[in-house]
Amino acid sequence: MNKLPVLEIFGPTIQGEGMVIGRKTMFVRTAGCDYSCAWCDSAFTWDGSAKEDIVKMTSEEVFNRLKEIGGDQFDHVTISGGNPALLQHVGELIDLLHSYDIEVALETQGSRWQDWFVEVDDLTISPKPPSSKMKTNWTMLDDILAQLEKHSRLPHTSLKVVVFDDNDMDYATNVHNRYPEVPFFLQVGNDNLEAVAPNELAGHLLSKYEWLIEQVMNSSALNDVRVLPQIHTLVWGNKRGV
Numbered sequence: 631m632n633k634l635p636v637l638e639i640f641g642p643t644i645q646g647e648g649m650v651i652g653r654k655t656m657f658v659r660t661a662g663c664d665y666s667c668a669w670c671d672s673a674f675t676w677d678g679s680a681k682e683d684i685v686k687m688t689s690e691e692v693f694n695r696l697k698e699i700g701g702d703q704f705d706h707v708t709i710s711g712g713n714p715a716l717l718q719h720v721g722e723l724i725d726l727l728h729s730y731d732i733e734v735a736l737e738t739q740g741s742r743w744q745d746w747f748v749e750v751d752d753l754t755i756s757p758k759p760p761s762s763k764m765k766t767n768w769t770m771l772d773d774i775l776a777q778l779e780k781h782s783r784l785p786h787t788s789l790k791v792v793v794f795d796d797n798d799m800d801y802a803t804n805v806h807n808r809y810p811e812v813p814f815f816l817q818v819g820n821d822n823l824e825a826v827a828p829n830e831l832a833g834h835l836l837s838k839y840e841w842l843i844e845q846v847m848n849s850s851a852l853n854d855v856r857v858l859p860q861i862h863t864l865v866w867g868n869k870r871g872v
């Protein structure tokens with residue numbers, strides 16, 4: 631039996647980000663990442679701080695846990711991480727969920743390809759801007775988007791760039807120029823990952839959202855785009871498992 635390293639399973643909640651923002655969904659968060667973004671809001675998936683919480687689970691065990699906590703109150707599951715694209719056997723979980731008519735979304739940064747990408751109903755690829763301190767492998771990203779296009783998956787795909795500053799804006803513009811046919815999202819960066827009262831964080835993040843909106847409104851290269859906050863952080867702050 632193939633097993634996946636799972637760090638948390640939670641929901642139902644709303645998808646707080648990106649192409650299906652607001653969608654009722656369950657979350658499966660896998661452990662391990664090939665990146666170490668300076669501002670990662672899920673660093674516990676790769677920095678060792680939650681390593682005793684990692685459970686190796688088969689697809690059936692993941693499905694049973696989803697049903698145990700979500701009952702009949704969901705028909706959509708989002709797989710995130712860490713980087714779930716490190717795991718070859720996620721494809722088996724996707725097939726199992728589809729066999730129960732459950733839709734599947736997945737979040738990854740575009741550093742690795744898996745053949746099962748073509749099975750994902752809502753695939754978010756989130757390349758990392760300079761503020762993350764990570765370096766984009768453009769050859770890999772080109773290849774991933776070319777594969778998705780070849781398999782007619784672009785209607786199921788989106789690009790999402792988190793923006794913290796002017797350099798990130800330039801990076802986001804480059805990404806959109808490079809793949810103009812892929813639905814493009816700009817997302818507010820959360821620069822306060824310390825536990826603070828949700829209301830305090832929300833006010834701060836809304837002013838960052840206003841800044842991001844203004845940047846995009848003033849750009850002629852960013853017309854066919856969407857600008858979004860992370861709604862779950864507006865509602866629940868940095869709380870885990872929501």
Ligand SMILES: C[S@@+](CC[C@H](N)C(=O)[O-])C[C@H]1O[C@@H](n2cnc3c(N)ncnc32)[C@H](O)[C@@H]1O
Nearest residue numbers: 669670671672711712713737738739756819820
């Ligand atoms: C935690 S990551 C996991 C999936 C994958 N590793 C990735 O980065 O796409 C999920 C999403 O959260 C975003 N994210 C992480 N930290 C963030 C922060 N501090 N503010 C805003 N978005 C953040 C990532 O850019 C990504 O789009």
Ligand SMILES: Nc1nc2[nH]cc(C(=O)O)c2c(=O)[nH]1
Nearest residue numbers: 644645646647710737862872
């Ligand atoms: N509600 C909610 N929406 C999310 N969208 C992406 C998330 C993630 O951590 O990948 C996330 C998350 O952790 N919670």
Ligand code: SF4
Nearest residue numbers: 663665666667670712
């Ligand atoms: S790629 Fe995603 S999970 Fe990995 S460090 Fe960056 S934001 Fe965190």
Ligand SMILES: [Mg+2]
Nearest residue numbers: 671672710862
């Ligand atoms: Mg998150």
